[in-house]
Amino acid sequence: MKEKLSPACKVDSSPSPPIKTSLDKQSASQQFCRPAFTQKFRESTGGNVWWTIFTLLMIATVSVRFYKLRYPEQVCWDETHFGRHANQYLQRTFFFDVHPPLGKMLVALFGYLDGYDGSFWFEVGKKYGDASYMGMRIGCAIMGALVVPLCFLTIWEMTASLPASTFTALCLIFDNSLVVLNRFILLDPMMLFFISATVFSMAHFNKQKRSFSFLWWFWLSSTGIFMAGSFSVKFVGLFLVFLVGLRAIYDLWIILGDMSRPVTYTVKHFLARALCLIALPVALYVAIFYVHLRILHLGGEEDEFYSSAFQVSLKGNMFHNSTGPREVAYGAVIRVKNNVLEGQYLHSHRQLYPVGARQQQITTVYIRDPNNRWFIKRHNQSSPLWNATDPIDLVRNGDLIRIEHRTTGRNLHVHRGPAPISNKMYQVTGYGVRGEGNDDDFWRLEIEGAAEGEVLEIVRHSFRLVSPNNKCVLTSTTKNLPEWGFGSAEVACNPKMHDDRAYWHIDDNRYPRLPNVSYTIYELSFLERFIESHKNMFMGNAGFRPKISDFQSRPWMWPINFRGQFFSVEGVVIYLLGNPIIWWGHCLCFLLYFLLWIVNAVIEKRAVNIAEKQLDLQRRTLNTCKWLFIGFLCHYVPFWPMARILYFHHYFPALLFSNMISGMMLNYILETFSEKISPKFYTYFVSGLLLVFFYSFYLFTPITYGYPNRPSQYNDSQMYGMKWISSWEF
């Protein structure tokens, strides 16, 4: 009975609006049960009180996280991406994305379990209608909700302090932004789950007394497994590796210092960690990719991002059942493609350049078109035709060649005038009549990584074309030409020879005298496909560059809750914004942490005499916070120098650590003063804190759950007057 009327009782009443009642209950129950319970709460080491509070917290989590989950019944924000990817998994169509596959696979799995067939076309703002989307949302919400117990248990494991764990959990439960993030089909809740699970396992692992026991192995490998999960969802999860790695190095350092054990003991520890924290995660990651590539075996719309050899293994793709001569002979009709991500075809058409030399345009295009066909000739040949009686003359590495556009009969030509857009490069034109031209049409074929005289093969070989006269290399600059270029992109000759965009390959070859072979011989092994996928992902990620003076979310804005992010669809305003009280509280806790850190360091250095108990509390708090703070830094600092476009939601992994530090700090404050103040006051303080958390959460619920609402400048809006900072945009 006493326990039921505890301050923590307030938690279960929190999801329901009547705060008034909870206040009443509290005041009514104060006189008799408080101090005893307070004491138990402070010093709990398990048992009933612990379970009561844990249960209440779980009830609160579930009610806050799953409330109105079905609503809004439209596709919101990035649901469109992840929903589409789930579709593609369910329909086995290949796609290109910059994130690793685990998160999207899980989304697809949730949909599959719910009986979703992958036929709904996701588009922002579109009503779901009778598509079964709840499975995916519930799956994400469950993973997001699990973060609360995991963080609670982490702090419990690290400090065995129930108040600290409770405060951490409360900060997480009543944070509006986490609620918003958990409500949709997004990858973030999954990543947060994996991160908190890793930290949880790590905390357990560090508590193990007996090395190499079963539990020791269990928690070590679960750390590795969850870590693999986190970076298989998003590459941002890789920052977690720093934390885990630093902790492992630190542990090894401690073990090494133990002179009672031989060095081999440290080596054993090292090998165990290398196995569970390096080999195991890498193996899992590769395995996930293997599954990914096995599931997606049908060609789709985004195949063009990948090389021709990659596309061969996609069913339904043009290359899948294709045939053609393997080797290239003089006189063959070829199609040349650039090697970069989403490479384009070398192209020409009858129109002339309006700038520079008024000669025929040479460009690159995405589409396949008869104008992409070229004859390959010896440099001293003007006609591409061959006699059936001549021996077959194969193109070899290092040959001087000429390339003639099939439909117009002009040679690929370069001269030392500036290219139309990249004016540091030379202009490439189509020149000559019916293959007649001059020696500026000569190109030396340089096959990458091949010996002199090796025969040029299609698909497999990538090569550069170097103009010996002008000392430059044929490059696709990928810059779009103005209107006169019909939307195609510029081709130029770069005097700077080290250019990544100067590599080309042939993906189509027609020559009747050589036997056609099936393209299946070019099929890539899993490892090659794995490597190529990663190359493309990194290039894609690097391509996310902000446009100048676009509004950019920068890391300094995040901790101070400077600005949120819209999740709205028509008619519903949902705004990803942290609970300002909690977030600004985090900032204060950080300040307190720094202060404590400095004070403690000086105290230790100057050997100042303070109470043993206080010193012990300080040391324990700082030791725990040290690793949490390193975790925070690992997930926050790397964003500062990033040139890539950043979003508010990148902050949330760091926020988890910030929450835990806040929990520790609140506990520290209360413990420090608990001797000086009455237990009664302690109780008031805790309940007051609880109320503040809940009430501030309640204030911002309209934009969290998306109640039908009007913009905040109108005074009949529920958010009227809630725009505390002018940079919030609801």
Place this chain on the structure above:
Amino acid sequence: MGDTEVKHRKVNRNKNKNEKNKEIPNPAVDPRDEGDGESTPEALPEELTEEPILKKSTSPKKSEKKQRNAGKAGTATAGQSLADLPTLAVTCHFNLLPMLLFGVALATRFYALDQPNSIVFDELHYGRYAGLYQKQTFFFDSHPPLGKQLLALAGYLGGFQGDFKFDKIGSSYNASVPVFAMRAVPALTGSLLIPLVYMIMLQLNYSQWTAALAGFLFLFDNALLTQSHYMLMEPIILFFAMSGVLCVLKFRALERSGNAQAHSYSLRWWGWLLSGSIFLTCALCVKYVGVYSYLLGLALVGHDFWEKVLGNLSLTKKQVFGHAVARFFAFFVVPLMVYIGVFYIHLTTLVNAGPHDSAMSSAFQASLEGGLSSIVRGQPLEVVHGSQVTLRHAHGSPCWLHSHAANYPVKYADKRGSSHQQQVTCYVAKDINNWWIVKRPNRTDLAVAAPLDRISHGEEIQLVHGITGRNLNSHNVAAPASPTKQEVSCYVDHNVSMPAQDVWRVEITNREEIGDVWHALESMVRLIHVNTSVALAFSGRMLPDWGHNQHEIVGDVMVNQPNTIFNVEEHRYTRNEDEKDRQLELMTTDFIPLEPVVMGFWEKFFELQIRMLFISNENVQNHMYTSSPWEWLVLTRGIAYWVSPDSNAQIHLLGNIFIWYSATIALAAYCGLLIFYLLRQRRQCYDIHEEAWNQFRTTGEVLLLGYVFHFLPYFFVDHTLFLHHYLPALAFKLLLNAALVEHLYYLTRLIFAKQFFNWMCVLIVLTWMSGILMVFNKFLPLCYGLGPMNATQILDLKLRETWDFIVHKP
């Protein structure tokens, strides 16, 4: 195997001290006796152990010392007879090695200094800036001015008038440019670098031979030579940084010496502390990268404070506090004063308007002589009903609110519709179409008449475009390039029930300083659209061809952002053609500010700071000679500085590849050894003597940390990077290299008892040094641009495929 051997020879630090002393012969000469008096009294064993080998080479010194003693003895004997007279004697002693090195440095740095007599690489900028200093013309550069001021000073002393036009790399200087004087600044600082590093190595307790080796590496690195030979900033910044590091080290030596208490607050103590912080700040004032040297100094001093002062329990609280305040003063207050002082000179010197004015705000420009001030001088101050104004976008790159007689296209490329009303843009050039007339919504006449109808904060106005006479308008239509923002147009009535919404409210953001009345130039205003409460904003996007590639202007819900701030730049009152004309003219004269806008130093200083640090986006894209930090380690690319028009003679920045590779290897070796020692010590195995370990650790604290500070940040910047950005880090790496050589020598002595191995060691070092000399000599033509060279000679130098030398003649 090696492990056991080392273990076998493991040094027991606690027990065998005496034995150790026995092993090591007492020094005959301590090289540091000659140099400075500050060095710590106790001698280091590894230095001493070298003695047998060094004996022969130090003989000149010895004889010098003997002479000195003889001299002393002489005076003493003489003094016997004339005991009561004061002795008059000057004893001077030279340390020959650094003198020799300095001499060679001067010779290499000053050799053919005025050749080639044409603009080499960034002399284009720095020379031009030096010229602008002579003319006292304002310019904008994203680096602080100290280096350019030194160049300008040298130019001034050499009689430079600033008349030369620095147009492009390679054009010849005429007689008016004192090339020698101006290049002498980097050449001199670049030469001084060599004795400086010599002293730094001594200060780190290395022997004079190691110090000389460090000087040798600096002396014969082609990149440092090339950089010191032309008007470039790196030698200057290196000189300041190294001087600062040396002073900080001297300061540390005082702090760490046995009687640190006695030295505290002494003249020498203050001298080294203050000069250290001043030199480091000077490095920062040459280029912002100098901040890393400053941070290194700060870290060293801070670390010592923590360990030696705070950790010293014999000091009282008051004493600790006093030390903290003194260091705070030296490392925060003094640098700030130096930094501001440099800018004070900069801003008080450059009083004339020049080519970069438009990077600054209108008020800033108006405070310069002859620029905007000549236009705006005499223009009315207060904006009233009937004012004709140009509105400048106040933040970032300059542009002016603009409209022209062309409408938005009916449909955009992405198939959205527009209002098809007249375009409003932000135009980067001055143009007749930038003029707008401020008008009250309820008045129809436009002439300015007494009493003036002043516009204040919060009042509503209309803006009429001067040439087309249409009103600035906004409405709920998506903007052309930013679909989430609202379109701004000049209202055209297409009779499609789209009413004019052309009333704007004036909000003055800086009315605390300026007051509520709208002033030209000074007031920063936001125009808030009355119907929809959006703010007139610059979106940063460009309009396509139909908008003549001008910048887009939108209505933005986000009011509180810098892109919504405008100010009136040019301003005049509308006059009527009729009889009021004269009357008005008389009247307006009363309101003309008679003096040019005066902007205080602090205002100018802060504006310049903000623009330098946050708004400068000098990003040279697609430059041919860019390189990435990884490439610097192995010298993948150089930079072409200059090429002779007549032959293939050229200047190409390339390091001495032999030095660069060995320094990279040394870096790796040092890190490997450090980790090895740390791991071994963790297992209580002490492989080297404590003194050797202390020296090794201090080397890491200063040199490795310095290298990391100057190198790592480049991985995280988004600028275009060049090889010369690496030079400050390289300086630390070269010192580390020299230090490692001595440490390896120490290790050979520790492991092998036989003299033979020591000689082998010396032999290897000598071979290595001669190799360096050969490479240096081979690439020397590329440093001085000596010619003529033919294509084969150039290609002969091309040791790596990626070195792009220019071959334009046979």
